[in-house]
Amino acid sequence: METVKTQDVTFNDLAWKIKYTPDRCTMCGSCVAACTFNAIEARIERRSITVSTGHQPEPNQRHIAVPVIRQKNSVANACVGCGMCEKVCPNNAIQPIRNEDSRLNVVGRAGGNPLKRGGRTNLNAERVLDKIIVGRISQMTDPSLDSERHTFDVLAPFGRVLLPQELPFSVENGEIKMQGWVPPVHWIYPLIFSDMSIGALSTRAWEALSLATAYLNEKHKMPVRMCSGEGGMPVKLMESEYLKYSIIQIASGHFGWNRIVRALPKMKVDPAGILIKIGQGAKPGDGGLLPAAKVAEHIQAIRGVPKADLLSPPNHQGLYSIEESVQKMFMSMNAAFKFRVPVAIKCAASATSVSVYNNLLRDPYKICGGFFIDGIQGGTGAANEVSLDHTGHPVVSKLRDCYQSAVKQGSPGRIPLWAGSGVGMTGNAAADAFKMICLGANGVFMGKLLIQLMGCVGNEKGRCNACNTGFCPTGICTQDPRLVKRLDIDRAAQNIVEYMLAFDAEFKKLMAPVGNSSLPVGRSDALVTNDRAVADKLSITYAC
């Protein structure tokens, strides 16, 4: 009896197993070429076959060597289930199958390294939004609107909104005149393309996103804004008219800011806003991470860094306190753009979100122009799995808490609330956005669905999520020039534009039956749920 080496990792320990049907396979090699993870290989196997070649049956046993496709037995080359092999196979001979008995979590930390990956949480994918329905339909006395015929104001504020008493108003001859400066507020589409940096994304993917943004604005008059992510922006874009559609992000690593500052004098238009990232829902309390594998030459240029793992610290460094440093950042960002550009802040949802929001609301300088709350279902290019799956906070109740706190203080909408994480997780972003808005969001931000529209195959059930590796099979999340070519920029942009047009139509299909022609921010009475606990927590109606 042969000794079994039980500690050896074999593919039945991995998260995905390859199902291969040799009699369909013509050994064209397409799958091996397509697999960016080097998870499969062509091998020779010894087979025993029985043949009979004469007129009468004369069974004859032979041993032959046959070429086959085999999965590799190593964690480093583990199949991620991306399905590229299946996509390219002309004969339907190969496909990845989820391995229920995976021991990857047990064997994956060999070498003493924490498990790392990208994508999103795989443990906390339960959706509260799907337990909520729009249950207050206008009928009879308050007729529904017609989503095709009526006009709708589908716009949300980005910028600090003053209380009526704080406005520099004077009344002359029955007319109100505004006498002084007020903080800038832009009314934009209530869905922001979330912050995904060049670096995390391939330049092509980033370009496709900006193309889609410009197209939606110029051609379809949808004022959608795109956030740059932390990592700077191409100088050409900063010096173009299209900058007005971009929200520039600054995060604790300050990557790309030297270029942005240098480009300032050459900017023809102001950016749509500045977003200071304090935390990220997918990995709260953990800094940014761009693995060296993805720091290609152009990324070094845009960010102004050498080739190395790029880590953003978990905190913005301040003199005495985080508050002070954030305050300073607000001030300097506001000043850099001569107080013409709204500056907002993005935090990971956490048990403390309401206190943070309250502090911002009470800030005497009134400089925070938006509070972005990012929940545990947010996405990331790279993180420790322990952060991804075991830290964070669901966003829905946190958003609701912040809204209710503002309402109580008579300040709803003073600092617009933008909520994200998991928006569009099931592909139905309009419904998600509508519900979030009814619960108190002014708008939502969304990232993962955008890359899925470009072709990303990752999901919440462990498929792919290999954005940290540099081997992104769809060319979205890699800087490898050969892989990047897999992404057709025009088609990627077109998919996003078409989705957004559908989003807009669907969103109006939700506004019309509740009889609203402008955004139903805080219209929680429009929602019902069949879950008692959800009803209680969110103060919405329980229905069954």
Next chain:
Amino acid sequence: MCRIGAIKSADPVHASKALSLMLPQQEGHDNSGFAMVMQDLEGEFSSYKEKPLMSLACTQKGAKIVQDYMDKSGFRALHEWIPKVNNRPGLDIKAMPYYIFTAYDYPDYLNNSSQDQKEDLLLNTRLALRTMLEKEDHGYIFSFWPDVLTLKEIGDPRDIATYFGLWEDRGDLMARNVVVQCRQNTNYEIVRYAAHPFFLQGYTLCANGENTFYTKNKEYQKSLHRGYIGFESDSQNFLYTLHYVLHELKWPLKYYKHVITPLSFEEMEKRPDKRELTAIRQTLGHLEINGPNTVIAMLPDGSIMTCCDSKKLRPVVVGGTKDLMAISSEVCGLNVILPDRDQSKDIYPNEREIVMITPGMEVQRWKQ
């Protein structure tokens, strides 16, 4: 569905005029109640125009609670009027045992006080009494304000009129301004407080329609002013916003329209005052209303105005003569009380208009 109306007259009219305006429209309402606010009074209270007048419906115990509280607070009753009622069997009315209208003199310590201080005290008194009366269901205090009288009752408006003797002009219940409505708010529970017109510190308002931004209006308004309470009806949102814009912020009336039904961003962009209008829409976004609505409001100076929702989903018409003007949900009401007016001059306000009848009986139309 509601039907609402208002009368503004150079010479005092009797409450029966308001009934005549509303009854022809009864197909549109459910005859579940009658409510009116009268301002600029003649008749019973003509000699007490400067003195705060309390409108109260209560039990005997309720009357005692009010009397004790008013004594304790230093208010002196100057004139009390208890309408003689006709309690014949078969009337569809859920009457309270007592209807008491009392004009008071201010407490002495207020002699040298400002108007604002007096107004504050009147509101605080009404709120305190409302809380006390509510505790054991001893009554309803509808208004407490100089030269303003409110009557609200549940039942068939014709029977309510018979009960209070509103059919005959006895010269007692007379006023130059009346805002009126013939239905309880049946979207919610039938309670006396739920019937419009609503009143707060000199502002009276009734609305026909449905405010689908009720919840967000309500949640915000609760934090704005101690007088913004009750919310038995979504139409209270309109009153509180009117009070907030005019009384608290002291903005001109036309901005009320900009707050409740702001112009679309596209339209605002083309306006010379776009900075101001945008700032208003931003700052009071939570007071915007949605849904089909018509509003009739009476202001402290006695002007009466009407405006509609931004899609004009509810009707209203303004018409009359130089001495008697009326606003009504349906023109049939006008035809009854003003058969000889020049109908070609009737105004059907559009969704961007405010039509106002000034204290001098001038009709003004402003476009938002």
